[in-house]
Amino acid sequence: MMLAKRGWNVTVAERHAQVSYADPDRSYVYAIDGRGRVFTDAYGLTPKLAEAGVDTKAVEVNRVFPNGKVVNARQVIKDEARIVYWLPRMNFVRLLEYRVKEQDMAPYITLLTNTEASEIERLPTNSSSSSSSAAQQVQVTLRNTVTGNTQRFVPKLLLGCDGMNSLVRQSMQHWAAADSSSSSSRFSMAEYPSLSTDLRFKVLQLPPNPAMKDGTVLRNPSFCLLAGQKSKSIGGPPLRLGLLPIKDESVGRTANLITLPDHPVWGVSDAAKLYKVFEEAFPQADWRALVPEPVMAKFAASQGGQFPAPQHSRGMALLVAPESPPGPAAAAPDAAAVKGTGVLLLGDAAHCFPPDLGQGVNSALEDVCVLQRELDAAGDDLAQALPAFEQQRQPDSEALAKLVQTGYPLQYNQYPLLRAVWSARFIAHMLVHKLLPFAISPPLFLMIQDPSRRYSSVLAATEHSKRVLAGLAVLLVGAVAVLLQKLLPKLLKVFAAGSA
Ligand SMILES: Cc1cc2nc3c(=O)[nH]c(=O)nc-3n(C[C@H](O)[C@H](O)[C@H](O)COP(=O)(O)OP(=O)(O)OC[C@H]3O[C@@H](n4cnc5c(N)ncnc54)[C@H](O)[C@@H]3O)c2cc1C
Known part of the structure; x- marks a missing residue:
């Protein structure tokens, strides 16, 4: 949608029969927050989102116990100043699909369903007009999953929005390994442990x-x-x-x-x-x-x-050639304006994690907004926009994977005792934040709901608060020890006198 709005010709390949396919194992409910709404605002989708979603200021959970007793409890994990829209994944994708089919977008977007990207190759361009002898292009083989027919496609920009087992990312990793000039781990995933991984x-x-x-x-x-x-x-x-x-x-x-x-x-x-x-x-x-x-x-x-481990790709963007590939497949209405050839990872292909913080869909939509900004700044020159996107987004992608490690991994009650400790710590953190707001930031689960804060800034504030809290804890323990040292002889005397 973002590229179509720029006048680019966009081809979407989706391996399922429908973009908004209903897979019972993936029929979970998204929470579109302020980050996601920067995107829906830009495409006039927020009113539709409000119509289709449940908007919550607070999260109040009806807990039904085995004996039938119902207890309604308000969760402290939601910033009540911010609205979140809850709606099934399928309904959200349907909203996007309707928007894509509207008049202003439809001429620019070709939706190929039952179509799988089965192979992605980096080939030398065979154009003699290419200014660089090392110029390359990306060729995608698209296979129809019903007929088995294949077609080849040479895009200017290949967006890997193909989820956590991204073929696009794997191809980039493979090229990096084959390319002696770049690090072979550049598009590998950096994984971090978390208590909700593998649930x-x-x-x-x-x-x-x-x-x-x-x-x-x-x-x-x-x-x-x-x-x-x-x-x-x-x-x-x-x-x-x-x-x-x-x-x-x-x-x-x-x-x-x-x-x-x-x-x-x-x-x-x-x-x-x-x-x-x-x-x-x-x-x-x-x-x-x-x-x-x-x-x-x-x-x-x-x-x-x-649930996967929180993880992010070590690289997000690859400039394959500073010039565009030749040929009709790459043609766009403004073909002259789009310069270069590249590959870029967005959404789960670039970063994925357990759904603890509800950031999967929101971070994916934020990726798109960042890309739009960088394309605007570079005037659609991929040689500038792709490295700039990676420089902007990579720190946030890494920060988000790290935030998910401690954000709220015990919410599934997989370890009840640890969950009780986590909840006590959360409440203590809130209290200390209220007492010393200048020194201690709110818990990250609340900070992340502020769309004006980058994930990397949330991580920096969280780490700073952790250090201050640890310092306060040491001070507290020290103060108690000193007090005990002073009081203990007196207490012992009182105790001895009492027993005499
Ligand atoms: C149980 C669970 C609960 C979750 N709950 C939440 C939540 O509450 N909130 C939230 O924000 N996030 C949640 N997430 C995460 C969220 O689903 C993802 O972050 C989000 O869907 C990412 O979107 P995406 O478009 O990057 O990838 P995906 O949603 O995975 O979409 C990738 C698409 O690419 C297609 N595809 C893949 N490979 C190919 C190929 N080779 N050729 C053609 N098509 C291909 C797939 O069919 C799919 O349609 C949850 C995840 C899980 C597992």
């Missing part, structure tokens, strides 16, 4: 506004959590089901089952056994009435997914 998840489809046994209705637009207990038949720690809000009360909603990878629930692959496990773990609901057999069978058989 497994599955998404269960529920009816609209599902009701519990006692008649409590989990209305679609509300945050709900079904707290579970141990399942006698499989054992393992208690399970939980999390339900994120969706606006439309006529469509089914989804429940996320997220837990440790070695939990015995992942070994249950048939519907009858899973009904039994759910009846034991979540007695507050009548599972046979809520989930039809075929849906439960599909859920049981699904492999689900697994």
Whole structure:
């Protein structure tokens, strides 16, 4: 959309039959925050987003316990001054798809569905008019996933928006390894450990506004959590089901089952056994009435997914040639204005992480806004814009992966004791921030919701606060020790006199 608005011809290759395909394992709910809205504002999508999404100032969760008791609790993790729109991934992609098909965009965008990028090569250009003997071009082989037919494509700019297992990134890494002049690790992923990495998840489809046994209705637009207990038949720690809000009360909603990878629930692959496990773990609901057999069978058989480690590509942009490749495939209405040939990574292809901070979609949209700024500044000259984009965005990409490590990894209750410690620390941090706002910044989960702050600035403020908090803790311990040293002899005397 951003390139089409500049008058470029854009071809989108999507391997699925639809851009807004419904994959049950990926039917999670996005939270579009202020960062994402910089993008939706620019394309006139915010009113539509507001119409389609649930807007929240606060996050209030209805927790339904196994005995049917409902407790509504406000979470402290949301900055109430900022609005977030919650909507299913599919609905958000549909919004983008409609916008792409509108009059001002449609002439510039070709949407190829059922089309997979199967090979990406860097080839020498065969044009004799090329000014540099080392000039190169990028050739993408697009394969139709239904017919098997292939076509070759030579773009001026190849955008790798192909998710965490990006073929585009892998190709760049392969070229870097083959190219003696550059570091072979330039497009490899830098990974960081986190307590939510490797958690497994599955998404269960529920009816609209599902009701519990006692008649409590989990209305679609509300945050709900079904707290579970141990399942006698499989054992393992208690399970939980999390339900994120969706606006439309006529469509089914989804429940996320997220837990440790070695939990015995992942070994249950048939519907009858899973009904039994759910009846034991979540007695507050009548599972046979809520989930039809075929849906439960599909859920049981699904492999689900697994959270990745927070990670980012060590490089994001590659200038393949300072000049544009020749030939009709690269033609654009302003072909003369776009200079150079390059490859760029955006979104999960460049940085991905567990969904702890809800930044996946927002950081991807922010990538696009940064690219737009750099193209504006460079007058569409890729030789300038691509390195400038990488210089701007790489520190934020790295910072975001590091922020996800500590932001809120224990929210899935995978380690209840550690979660209690994390929550106590979060509240203590908030209190100290309120007392000393000039020395201690708010917890990063709140800071990250401010779209005017770069991820690298949030990380710098977080690290500074950590150092100050550690210093304060040392001072506090020292003060207590000194006090004890002074008081202890007196206390001992009082104690001795008392016992005499
Ligand atoms: C369980 C879970 C929950 C999440 N929850 C949230 C959340 O609440 N909020 C949030 O912001 N983020 C969340 N995320 C992360 C979020 O999904 C991603 O950050 C976001 O979708 C990234 O968008 P993307 O376009 O970069 O990649 P993707 O969404 O992965 O899209 C890549 C697209 O490229 C296509 N593709 C891939 N390879 C090829 C190829 N070779 N040829 C043609 N097409 C190809 C794919 O089919 C896909 O359509 C969650 C992720 C998970 C796993």
